[in-house]
Amino acid sequence: MEEECKCCMNRRDLITTIAAVGGAFALTGTIEQSDAAMKWVVIGKAAEIKEVPKLFHVHDKAIYVFRDEKHKLHAISGICTHKGCTVDWHGPTHDFVCPCHGAVYTLMGKNVKGPARLPLVSIPVDEVKGKLRVDMNSVMKLHMP
Numbered sequence: 719m720e721e722e723c724k725c726c727m728n729r730r731d732l733i734t735t736i737a738a739v740g741g742a743f744a745l746t747g748t749i750e751q752s753d754a755a756m757k758w759v760v761i762g763k764a765a766e767i768k769e770v771p772k773l774f775h776v777h778d779k780a781i782y783v784f785r786d787e788k789h790k791l792h793a794i795s796g797i798c799t800h801k802g803c804t805v806d807w808h809g810p811t812h813d814f815v816c817p818c819h820g821a822v823y824t825l826m827g828k829n830v831k832g833p834a835r836l837p838l839v840s841i842p843v844d845e846v847k848g849k850l851r852v853d854m855n856s857v858m859k860l861h862m863p
């Protein structure tokens with residue numbers, strides 16, 4: 719009987735881990751981070767954020783920040799999950815629309831129309847003493863599909 723080397727088993731473990739993380743991402747569209755792994759950076763004033771999503775560019779990554787009806791902050795990637803164009807907020811229909819191939823996402827980033835197969839990615843966001851902060855580690859993980 720042929721015995722598997724440790725190298726192959728490690729590769730299998732790695733592939734299993736990547737598949738699990740990818741699966742979690744595909745289901746939620748969220749980059750999971752523990753609090754200890756977060757690196758908060760200030761990107762603006764929290765008072766400027768209303769219910770209409772406001773576009774920020776953090777390290778050249780497009781991020782929309784908005785408040786829901788309960789005044790809770792949300793940050794979401796503006797990078798279309800189809801081919802990476804920056805989505806536009808479309809106020810009349812209350813959704814994000816990609817100008818490149820027509821993908822449509824809900825306010826919370828769920829892909830609902832067009833070629834995008836994954837939701838927009840949520841980014842941890844908070845406010846401290848009036849300052850708007852996002853988790854830079856999550857921002858740095860955003861990439862073009």
Ligand code: FES
Binds near residue numbers: 800803816
């Ligand atoms: S890049 Fe957005 S729909 Fe193709």
